[in-house]
Amino acid sequence: MISMNNVCFSYRQKRRNRDILVDLSMQFAPGKVYAIYGPSGVGKTTCLSVLGGLDTPTKGSIEIDGTDIKTIGYSQLRKQFVSFVFQDYHLFPYMTAIENVVVAASIANKSKGHEAKEQATALLSSLGLDSDTIRRPISQISGGQQQRTAIARALIKNPTYILADEPTGNLDKENAQVIMGILVNLAHKQNKCIIIATHSDLVCAHADVTMKMEDGKLFVGGE
């Protein structure tokens, strides 16, 4: 379980404090897909960044199974517990799909060499990428295939929490359906906690829990 306890986040803009997250408390459990929706600039991405240790809250704490993530360490948190999936995929453009995944395994010290390659191939294959595609440079595969590669990269270190920022934002409806199918499967069959920041009704439709973000707070919309 990952929980936000009275989390505030603000930054200085034009000599004024701008509050993005205001006294936010929320818990996210494994086995579910959470969709955080709301208009642009409301703080969805900030919420994910703070949860994943890419940014630090101004106030409050975030705990994983009762342990403050500051104690775990932000790098360690991202290495061991949390993976990200981004709208822009954020893959290394000069590497192939399989290399992108293998490198993530090496960073997390999960597996190395031949073993990492086998795991990455299996993972990419389970996400519907054939052996020819995974050996092509990232720039030569489609957006949908890139997002699947990004999901495989997120999964290779076997994290409990996957934080996805507009994962279908750059995809057509068909590919968005496929990606959401994959994420829902991960939550329901592999007991992952999937937290998605989105504008998309399609994503919300697939989510187990939807939350509206407004004025720096999260309002649970339905389960």
Next chain:
Amino acid sequence: MLYFKMAFLEMKGRIVKTLILFAVFLVLFTGLHTVLTLLQSAEEAKSSALKRIGASVTLDYADIEDVGKRLFTIDIIDRLSSVENVVGVNQGYADFATPINFQNSKAHSGKDPHSQEVQIENEPGFENNVILEGNIRAEYSDAFRNGAAAVVSGAYPTVSQPGALISRILAEQNDLSPDDEIVLHAYGKELELQVVGIYDTAAQFQVTSENIIGAAVFAYSPYNRIYVDVDSFSQLYGTDSATLPIRIYISSPVKVQETGEKIKSMDFDWNVFRLVNTTATEYSMVANSIESVSSLTKTFVVLFTLIISVVIVIVMSIWAEAFRYESGIWLSMGASKWRAILMLLVSTIIIAIPAVVVSVLSSSGLASLILRYQASAAGNRASSVRQFVTGVEMDTSIVVATLNASMNIFFYAVVAGSILLACILPSYAVLKLKPREILSKK
């Protein structure tokens, strides 16, 4: 392992960047190593030239009108001998003489001295001459002091044991041995001298189209130089020790200035005497090419170091944004900022290493080419001056040297500095920004 793997993937994936950075490193490191090699070579040539010239100052007449006056006393010589760092004092002078009961040596290598190319006029009176050198202490004369010649039989001529010290070649040619008598003629006078010693010289008399010195060419042969005591010399030429400038030999070229100052502080009448830094004067006569290379290379070392810094900053700033973005990806996967920077450092080092190897291997060849060009531009006379006083060639050509420890340390420090500089600029933003900010600034 990850660092190397990542570095190779990045280098392979960004082949244009890799090649450009390699080319920049290669040009800059080769330039710097070549310039340092030239500087080292010039320094070694200078040190070698100074060693051959020796370290000395000369106490001479301040006023040309005093030349010939009997000013140099035994007291002055004794006082100069006791100055710190002074290793010896000598008074010497040389002039032509004609052998009467023997013949000078015509042994030589190189060109025919009478050929059209060399164009020495055949004037028999001069052609058969020798040079007579009178010294208070012949062992301090240039050829013996710098090791070009050594006594192999008998002893040096002195006032208490007057006579002539002749070369082995001259002795063998004329069947002369110690205690034999030779007769010389100059300025209408004749002088009989007993051979007191025989010396051998390493110098070879080579006739070239550059060392034409007229009909007296053979007199300048190192085989035809006869060393005599100063009293015997005075009998022919009328010069004695009280009229000859005093050459003061100092323990090391680096102590010439300091010792010269000490001598200048002595209570001699400096209206009558003047002190000449002979080392500096002789060095300036023979070492123009060394100094031009030396000063030019010093300028280039500074210039290259600056150019390296500026070019690397410009080149790396082109990739700073790409690196910052990639670092964001690393950070999102759990790598620390330092780990991301270390990966950049490793890939930069991997690119720099072959550039360093090629630059080290190619710089001596390049330095050699530049020196050859410089020598031909300066003319052969500038790089190789025949020192006729000793008959030993005073070769001031610069031979390519390998870098000494301090030059190597400087070179590798600049290499390390360049690599760090190449990493600092892209790393700055990564260190300064939060991971989320890095990723959002794509």
